[in-house]
Amino acid sequence: MIHSEVVCPFCGLLCDDLDVETRGPDVEVKANGCELSRRRFTEANVEWPGVKVGGRACSIDEATQRAGELLHAAAQPVMYGLATDLAGARAVLSLARRAGAIVDHANGAALQRNLSVTQHSGGFVTTLSEVRNRADLIVLMGTGSLARFPRLVERVFAPTQALVPERRAARECIAFGNDADIETHGASSWSVIACESAALGEVAMALRALVQSVELDAPRAGGIPMAQLRDVAERLAGAHYAVLVWSAAELEHEHAELSVEAFAELVRALNLNGRAASLPLGGTQGDVGMNQVCAWQSGWPLRVGFAQGVPDYDPHLNDVQRLVRDGEADCCLWLSSFAAEGQPPAGPAPLIALAHPGARFDVEPAVHIPVAIPGVDNAGLVQRSDGVVTLPLSRLREPRGPGAAKVLSSIEAALVRLDNGA
């Protein structure tokens, strides 16, 4: 059977025009899927492993009971990964409040790179349909992210039609990054300016000065000749709707939030006289949605903890990967339902793993419960990269196991019984 207009949950773009065929228990992308979506849908056909406690096969009830015991005994439990749909996100927070856990996402560092700038000085952002229809200049600050959002060009930057056709006709793309990325995922019409990721911040600072007609003495900035930057600045200042695109996950250098701040400041300068906006790319592994649910239910975004009985937000201290590594957490619940790859954080704490059926572990978890893949095994909701649009996921086949929300609820019920002296 062929399902049409299927939402693909495997990157932050949430393309929703896929045709996916189910044949018995197997799913396969038939149309409109990129190589990443085809790989993930095929990966969903992996054999379903059983539930295990300490490497030994057992029932789901035994496993959730054991997970409850581990959380009950812990003084500082943490919950990590959190790659799940919005129902899973609600269940994560309910359990976190009950267990007094700290919650953080596998993409927490990248989320914080953008969020710390918003928390410090704000910003001006836009969304996918706006860029698709209204932009006449797109500037990529880094090109490594293109591979992780394969249909970005087709669906956002270079669609066949736009609501403001003159903007689409005039649209130029300038990419600071490298040629190889553009060759595989970009468009031949783009201008590529070779630039290291760590130099992007300096480039943005120089552009910000140039668009405000500030004279710069230096012959280069970020390794790029000033004459070339002046040309880019002229196009930015003359654009009707300029969009600066980046992916915080790609900015791995130290204090990368300063680069993000430089991008935001460039956009701020452009909005003094014209119109411009930022498009930070994200939304993979359900990070945007998890962050939103956390903020609306608790009042604070991820890297909040409930050990004190009140929400305690600390984006520096509550870096869960570091807490686990340094032995400051004494129980870790890891949830990762979209992809088979990725490892839970390494450290001495006992691990409760709610994982994609294809997950493999370097160290056997104390509790291992395979969970349904959202958008394949269960219906639900996920949020897109731009943090505005929430899309519905379908159930494409009979699930072989429970979804994360159900498992987390069972664990919470076990914990409540233990708290009440059971």
Added chain:
Amino acid sequence: MITRLKGATVYDPVHHADGEVRDLYMESGRMVEVAGESARIGRDVDLSGKVVMAGAIDMHTHIGGGKVNIARMMLPERGGALPGTQYTAPGCGGHAPATLTTGYRYAQMGYTACFEPALLPANARQAHMEMADTPIVDTGAYALLGNDDYLLGLLRDGADQQAVNDYVAWTLDATQCIGVKVVNPGGINAFKFNQRQLDVDEQGEHYGVRPRDIVRVLTRALHELGVPHPLHVHASNLGVPGNFESTLATMGAAEGRPVHLTHVQFHSYGAEGKRGFSSAAAQIAEAVNARSHVSVDVGQIMFGQTVTLSGDTMSQFRNRGLASPRKSVFMDIECDAGCGVVPFRYRDRNFVNALQWAIGLELFLSIDDPWRVFLTTDHPNGAPFTSYPHLIRLLMDRTFRNERLEAIHPGAAKHSHLGALDREYSLNEIAIMTRAGPARLLGLADRGHLGRGAVADITVYDPHADRERMFERPHSVYKDGELVVEHGELSAVTQGRTLAVKPDYDAGVERRLAAHFERYHTVRLANFKISQDEMVDHIGSEVVVQPCRDGVT
């Protein structure tokens, strides 16, 4: 089993009870009538000496949606962390409260229904999820239209009224909303094209449509569709000195059809005096009094720290220099609308803020008909909703009000005629303004009153001369006949429902829209629409469809 509430002092303006001492009866979540003693009375509650009203209804409060969440995320330093209790989860109070805390607080204040006034259609799922995660209170929302490229394209291309009506009705259905709001008509869209201001009779950049045209076609659409709630309008030129002219022009743009002007305090400014900022509350009140088709909510400001969050990107961006703390977030959104989040501190020693405070009160006290003026602070834009009891005291206690007037910037006090306004609101008028009136304006026939068939949403107050104290902490609250607040504390946490309307529309509009979505948007129409099943299964709040009036063709 019938519960009898005995000897309550009832304020039910719909049934002309103005402090009448009587018994009330409820069964299975509804009010019933019982003649004489009945064997079916299973529970007796003694409410002698207590004041009883229907549950309060907040018809304009920003409780759900992306911009509310932006405020939460960008202001981590704001504090307000709260522990949980036996019944409640830990959360956050203050001016950007967590959704869970919001529900608890509203219920504790005797509110049983709250309406998000600015649901962005592309963001509808998130808005409804946040409202579903707002415990106890029933919720609903007004869908934003009038800055979306689709409608502006229809108007530019001379589409007929029927095309607009079908699109409006379809939007209400697809987004599960109860009304339609327009914010700075055409202005949010114009700002995307770098237009920095837009007067009521000025053409917007690119589409060339005037705010007046947008208000005209949308008021007409809702009227012809029979949607009870009139077009909810955040008028042009919010916050601009002299904007009272735009407000009057916006009233005129409705051409005599029902129209609701929201947070009208922000739209009642003159430009007189050496500071170029003055009160035009008298002119606005006079216009409201003379036009029975116009209703308003005030949007009162209170002194203190808050955060302004609004779909009006144009106005918010213009005012970004006033941000306190100095940071703000803006968004252009999905060919739909936009938003701006600007934290703000209102100071009583600041001339403008002090005069804004006075203007809001002038409006309350100068508008004669309590059925057409509603008590709001445009939470959190003017102040957090937890300030309503203080506001009620200001309206009911002239002495207290004049004392407060002495404490503000003296120049502002002089520029306001608030000191000369003697009026004190009665409990009956408060009941109209906070219950009966909102229910009527939203077309909620079974709420806002305590007559037979009404939902048993009941607030019980301990009367107190200090009206702030009285309204801050009701004695008890019933939601659908269940006791949720007892002795001022939450005793049960229930799940509210979503109230929506579904006027008829020609199914053909969906074919046209599907093509539009596929050609221009980044979401397919089939994935954009929210079904009632989805509301129950995934969003978490059941839809209760409210009837429309017979349409006018």
